[in-house]
Structures are given as C-alpha cells and as structure tokens.
Amino acid sequence: MLNRREFLEAIGVSGAVLTLGFGGLQKLMADGSVTPSAGFGPLLPDPNKVLDLPKGFTYRIISQTGKPMADGLLSPGKQDGMAAFPGPHGRVILIRNHENEYPWRPLGPFGLLNERYAEIDHSKLYDVRQNNMPCIGGCSILVYNPKSGQVEKEFMRLLGTERNCAGGPTPWGTWITCEESSVKAGDGYKQDHGYAFEVSATLTPELEQAKPLKAMGRFRREAIAVDPATSIVYQTEDLGDASLYRFVPDKPEKLDSGKLQALVIKGGPADTRNNPGGSTQFPLNKSFEVDWVDLDDVEAPQDDLRFRAQKQGAAIFARTEGIWTGDDEIYFACTTGGPQMFGQIFRLVPGRGEKPDTLELFIESHDSDLMQNADNLVVAPWGDVIICEDSNAPHKRLVGVTPKGEIYHLAKCMYNSSELAGACFSPDGKTLFFNIQNAPGLTIAMTGPWPTA
Numbered sequence: 328m329l330n331r332r333e334f335l336e337a338i339g340v341s342g343a344v345l346t347l348g349f350g351g352l353q354k355l356m357a358d359g360s361v362t363p364s365a366g367f368g369p370l371l372p373d374p375n376k377v378l379d380l381p382k383g384f385t386y387r388i389i390s391q392t393g394k395p396m397a398d399g400l401l402s403p404g405k406q407d408g409m410a411a412f413p414g415p416h417g418r419v420i421l422i423r424n425h426e427n428e429y430p431w432r433p434l435g436p437f438g439l440l441n442e443r444y445a446e447i448d449h450s451k452l453y454d455v456r457q458n459n460m461p462c463i464g465g466c467s468i469l470v471y472n473p474k475s476g477q478v479e480k481e482f483m484r485l486l487g488t489e490r491n492c493a494g495g496p497t498p499w500g501t502w503i504t505c506e507e508s509s510v511k512a513g514d515g516y517k518q519d520h521g522y523a524f525e526v527s528a529t530l531t532p533e534l535e536q537a538k539p540l541k542a543m544g545r546f547r548r549e550a551i552a553v554d555p556a557t558s559i560v561y562q563t564e565d566l567g568d569a570s571l572y573r574f575v576p577d578k579p580e581k582l583d584s585g586k587l588q589a590l591v592i593k594g595g596p597a598d599t600r601n602n603p604g605g606s607t608q609f610p611l612n613k614s615f616e617v618d619w620v621d622l623d624d625v626e627a628p629q630d631d632l633r634f635r636a637q638k639q640g641a642a643i644f645a646r647t648e649g650i651w652t653g654d655d656e657i658y659f660a661c662t663t664g665g666p667q668m669f670g671q672i673f674r675l676v677p678g679r680g681e682k683p684d685t686l687e688l689f690i691e692s693h694d695s696d697l698m699q700n701a702d703n704l705v706v707a708p709w710g711d712v713i714i715c716e717d718s719n720a721p722h723k724r725l726v727g728v729t730p731k732g733e734i735y736h737l738a739k740c741m742y743n744s745s746e747l748a749g750a751c752f753s754p755d756g757k758t759l760f761f762n763i764q765n766a767p768g769l770t771i772a773m774t775g776p777w778p779t780a
Contacts, residue, residue: 365727365729365731365733365734365735366381366727366733366735366736366737367381367382367383367384367735367737367775367776368381368382369381369382370736370738370739372741373741376741376742377740377741377742377769378738378739378740378741378742378771378773379738379739379741380737380738380773380775381737381775383775383776384738384773384774384775384776385773385774385775386738386771386772386773386774387476387771387772387773387774388769388770388771389469389471389476389477389478389760389770389771389772390402390406390423390469390478390481390769390770391767391768391769391770392404392406392434392767392768392769393767394481396436396467396481396482396483396532397480397481397482397532398446398447398482398483398532398533399443399446400436400437400443400446400447400482400483401435401436401437401438401443402436402467402481403425403427403434403435403436403463403465403467403483404425404427404431404433404434404435404764404765404767404768405425405426405427405431405434405764405765405768406423406424406425406426406748406749406762406763406764406768406769406770407423407424407425407426407491407492407493407703407748407749407762407764408423408424408491408492408493408494408495408504408505408550408703408748408749409421409422409423409424409748409749409750409751409760409761409762409770410422410494410495410496410502410751411751411752411753411754411758411760412496412500412502412528412754413754414470414528414530415530417472417473417474418470418471418472418473418479418530419470419471419472419473419753419754419758420468420469420470420471420528420529420530421468421469421470421471421751421760421770422466422467422468422484422502422504422526422528423466423467423468423469423749423762423770424465424466424491424492424493424494424504424505424749425463425464425465425466425467425491426464426490426491426492426507426764427463427464427465427490427491428462428463428464428489428490428508429456429460429462429463429489429515431463432463434463434768435461435463436463436465436467436483436486437461437463441460441461444461447483447486447534448534450536451486451487451534451535451536451537452486452487452534452537453485453486453487453488453518453524453537453538453539454487454488454489454516454517454518454520455487455517456515456516456517457515457516457517461486461487462486462487462488462489462516463486464486464487464488464489464490464491464506464508465483465484465485465486465487465488465491465504466483466484466485466491466502466504466526467481467482467483467484468480468481468482468483468484468528468529469481469770470530471753471758471772473753473755473757473758476772480530480532482532482533483534484526484527484529484533484534484535485504485524485526485534485535485537486534486537487537488504488506488520488524488537489506489508489510489516489520490506490507490508490520491504491505491506491507492505492506492507492548492549492550492565493505493507493549493550493563493648493649493703493748493749494523494550494551495550495551495552495553495650495651495652496553496751497525497553497580498553498555498558498580499580500527500528501525501526501527501528502525502526502527502528503523503524503525503526503540503551503553503560503582504523504524504525504526505523505548505549505550505551505562506520506521506522506523506524506548507547507548507549507565508520508521508547509521509545509546509547509630511628518539519545519626519628521545521546521547521548521627521630522539522540522541522543522545522548523539523540523543523548523551523562523582524537524538524539524540525538525540525582540582540583541625541626542574542582542583542584542585542587542625543560543562543574543582543585543587543625544562544572544574544587544622544625544626544627544632545625545626545627545630545632546564546572546627546630546632546633547564547565547566547630548562548563548564548565549563549564549565549647549648549649549650550562550563550648550649550650550659550703551563551650552650552651552652552657552659553652554652554657554677554679555652556677556679557575557579557677557679557680558576558579558580559573559574559575559576559677560573560574560576560582561573561650561657561659561675562574562650563647563648563649563650563659564633564644564647565646565647565648565662566633566646567645567646567663568633568637568643569633569643569644569645569646569647570589570590570632570633570636570637570641570642570643570644571589571590571641571642571644571647571659571675572587572588572589572590572622572636573587573588573590573619574586574587574588575588586621587621587622587625588619588620588621588622589619589620589622589633589636589637589639589641589642590617590618590619590641590642590686591617591618591619591620591639591640591641591642592615592617592642592686593615593616593617593618593683594615594616595609595610595613595615596608596609597637597640597641597642597643598642598643599642599643599644599645599661599664599671599673599688600643600644600645600661600663600664600665601664601665601666601671601691602645602663602664602665602666602668603666603668609688610688611688611691612687612688612689613687613688614676614685614686614687615685615686615687616683616684616685617642617675617683617684617685617686618683618684619684620636620639620640620641622635622636644661644664644673645661645662645663645664645665645668645671646661646662646663646664647659647660647661648660648661648662648701648702648703648717649701649702649703649704649705649714649715650704651704651705651706651712652706653706653710653712654710655676655677656674656675656676656677657674657675657676657677658672658673658674658675658689658704658706658712659672659673659675659704660672660673660701660702660703660704660714661673661701662700662701662702662717663700664691665691665692665693666693667692667693667694667695668700669692669693669694669695669698669699669700669718670691670692670698670699670700670701671688671690671691671692671701672688672689672690672691672701672704672712672714672728673686673687673688673689674686674687674689675687689732690728690732690734695718695720697726697734698714698716698726698734699716699718699720700716700717700718701714701715701716701726702714702715702716702717702746702747702748703715703747703748703749703750704750705750705751705752707727707752707756707777708752708756708777709756709777709778709779710729710730711727711728711729711730712727712728713725713726713727713737713750713759714726714727714728714750715746715747715748715749715750715761716746716747717746717747717748718746720744721744722739722740722741722744723739723740723744723745723746723747724736724737724738724739724740724747725737725738725739725747725750725761738773740763742763742769743763743765743766745763745764745765745766745768746764746765747761747762747763747764748761748762748764749761749762749770756777757774757777758772758773758774759772759773759774759777760772760773761773
C-alpha cells in the first residue's frame with residue numbers, strides 16, 4: 328500500500344500541493360488541479376467587488392480610513408492586528424492596531440498637516456519626533472453593536488508609537504500591541520522603539536498612558552500569544568532570520584518584570600526555514616522537544632537580540648508573524664518559509680512545567696493557489712486556524728485550515744491588492760472581524776453559518 332508521499336509522487340503533483348499535517352488530503356480533479364475538501368463551499372462573486380464569500384455569508388464595512396471619530400481625530404489607515412473583547416449590553420470592544428510611521432502622515436489620525444494634533448493630551452504619548460512631529464502608530468477602539476451591525480463609537484486609545492503591526496489578547500482582558508520597528512532615539516526620535524504596550528478595553532474616548540513593557544525585550548516585534556495556564560507570553564519577530572521568544576513574568580498577569588528567553592530545538596535542525604539553498608531540511612509533522620535559553624540585555628541597543636540568541640543555539644525562522652493560542656497549543660505563521668517561500672504554520676505545545684514544550688511544522692505551502700504568505704492568524708472557536716494572506720498576488724484571501732490539516736478558502740479580497748490583517752472573532756463567535764489594510768483601509772464584520780464550537 329502506498330503511503331501519502333508515495334501516492335502524491337506517483338501522480339506527479341507532490342511539488343504542487345500544500346503539504347498538510349495529519350495526512351489531510353485535498354480533492355484531485357480530472358484536470359490535475361487541487362481543490363479544498365473542507366470549509367464552507369466555493370467563493371461566490373461579489374457584485375460590489377469587495378469580498379467573494381461562500382454561500383450564506385455576508386459582510387459589512389464598519390470603518391474606513393479618514394472618517395471622523397468621537398475624539399475629534401480621523402480614523403487612521405494601515406489597519407492591522409486586532410482582538411475583540413466583551414462590552415456591556417452585548418457590545419463588542421474591538422481594539423485595532425495601525426501600522427503607521429512618521430512619513431505616512433496622510434494615513435494618521437491628525438490630518439495631513441497635523442491640524443488635529445491639538446485635540447489630544449500630549450502627555451499620554453509615548454514619543455514625539457523632533458520639531459514636535461507626532462509618531463502616528465497606535466491603537467484605536469471601535470464599539471460595535473452586533474444587533475444593529477453598526478459602530479457606535481470610534482476613537483484612539485494609544486498614540487505616540489511606531490508601526491503597531493500585530494499583537495494579541497491576554498486572558499485577563501487586555502490587548503498587547505507590538506511595534507514592528509527598531510528605530511532608536513537620535514534618529515529623529517526621542518525614544519527607542521521596538522517595544523510592546525498593554526492596552527485596556529474601554530467605552531470612554533480617552534487616550535491610555537503609553538508605557539513600554541521593556542522587560543519583554545526590544546526587537547522588530549510582530550505579535551504575541553499568552554498561555555492562559557501560565558501567563559507566559561510567546562512573541563514573534565518579523566525578520567527573515569527571526570528567533571521565537573517567550574517572556575516568563577515574575578507575577579501572573581504582570582508584564583513589567585520577568586525573564587526573556589529564546590526557543591532552542593532539541594535533536595533537530597536549528598534552521599526551520601526550508602528556503603531555497605538552505606543547508607538543512609526541517610521535517611514536516613515531526614514533533615521536537617524544545618528548550619529555552621535565557622537572554623540578557625533585552626533592550627538590545629544594538630538590535631542584536633536574535634544574533635545573541637542564535638549564538639546560544641536558538642532556532643531560526645522565516646519571518647515569524649501571526650500567533651494565536653488554541654485550546655492547548657499555539658499556532659504561529661512563518662510568512663516566507665518553505666522551498667517556494669509561500670509560508671509555513673508551526674504548532675507549539677506548551678508543557679507547562681509537567682513535560683517539555685514541543686514544536687511541529689504543521690503546514691508548509693508548495694502551491695500559491697492554496698496558501699501564499701500567511702501573516703496574521705486566529706484560532707476559530709471551533710478549532711480551525713484562519714489565516715490572513717500578505718503576498719504579491721493580486722487578490723489576497725482568508726484561508727482556513729482544519730485541525731486535520733485540510734485547507735479551504737473563506738474569503739477573497741476583490742477590492743484591491745491589499746493585504747488582509749487582524750482576523751479575530753467576537754466573544755460569542757458569531758462575527759469575524761478583519762481588515763483590508765490599504766487604499767483606503769477598511770474594517771470588515773463578516774457573519775454566516777459558522778460551526779458550533
């Protein structure tokens with residue numbers, strides 16, 4: 328009897344399919360194409376040319392770049408990572424990142440000439456550039472009413488940061504936002520950047536005091552995921568030679584002090600990327616025990632944290648980006664991993680002190696028609712991983728992966744060629760929120776016949 332690899336090689340499509348965990352197969356069509364065998368059915372053309380969705384699903388645009396907000400500012404562009412929190416009377420408090428930086432003032436909240444800068448309390452900002460020019464990254468809040476399908480209030484919650492890309496929710500009900508930056512004080516800035524910040528959910532249109540969580544390290548941070556059993560924070564790094572980090576707080580739910588560590592693979596290749604020309608091959612669907620090495624000088628004035636970690640044996644990853652906690656595991660994306668550089672999804676299972684943590688390469692894409700360059704991701708209430716694509720394809724997709732490794736397409740952006748970002752579910756699991764990041768950026772609320780958890 329042929330095993331799966333032998334079968335695929337025999338029919339001549341081994342290099343043109345998505346390599347799947349748990350032996351999950353796709354349907355092979357008569358013309359040699361591969362189609363998903365899971366999910367919600369084919370995507371139907373949207374007459375408005377915004378989003379193609381499966382039958383029974385609908386979307387609503389709930390926010391758009393440049394629209395006035397409740398605090399007198401403008402809704403910023405470059406919408407990125409998000410999370411949804413329960414509010415009173417069934418409301419959803421959506422905290423949303425903005426991957427803005429200083430040169431992109433037209434996409435910031437203050438207007439083209441910073442004419443709305445006087446509307447805010449400047450003492451709450453983390454940093455202001457030279458000549459009193461504000462940093463325009465940060466987080467906004469949308470108060471959403473699922474019954475009406477409307478945003479009732481929108482305002483800025485964090486400002487003065489740089490390139491707030493992704494982040495992650497905490498089990499105690501806050502959002503950790505991450506600066507995808509390593510710019511330093513003296514480069515036109517007054518503060519170093521590359522930190523995480525904690526943001527609380529609120530209905531009140533006011534800025535939160537921006538306080539960097541310096542003990543968690545300074546690097547080109549992408550996203551975080553928190554293990555609810557231990558309060559340990561797992562952190563990704565958007566670089567082609569990234570490390571994977573974890574922060575062990577001294578006290579649960581308190582992230583201002585603790586120990587920063589980097590992942591080391593025991594008994595396996597240190598380089599997980601499987602990129603062209605690589606000297607090692609990281610195997611698929613094989614579980615490796617991992618260890619963690621302690622790091623010092625974590626504010627890294629030379630921006631060399633990953634190099635020092637890798638000298639201690641830390642593993643190398645291809646642009647670790649989205650990360651999210653499932654029931655007992657953590658999934659994270661490596662955007663340019665694999666021989667075609669179409670992306671990988673890893674699964675990390677925390678041992679929680681009772682046994683070693685383990686790491687598995689769960690999925691590696693060899694076919695851009697199925698998945699190309701996974702970025703942000705979220706674990707759905709029923710257990711599938713929903714992936715936002717950020718590729719050079721003309722139309723990006725939301726891609727779903729079942730726990731068995733079956734893949735399907737959940738949405739296709741026809742609005743433009745922008746990346747998709749920030750996928751997250753409402754607390755009741757009935758609404759999927761995500762962003763179309765560019766030109767102008769939109770925030771979407773998507774509903775439909777979701778499975779029960």
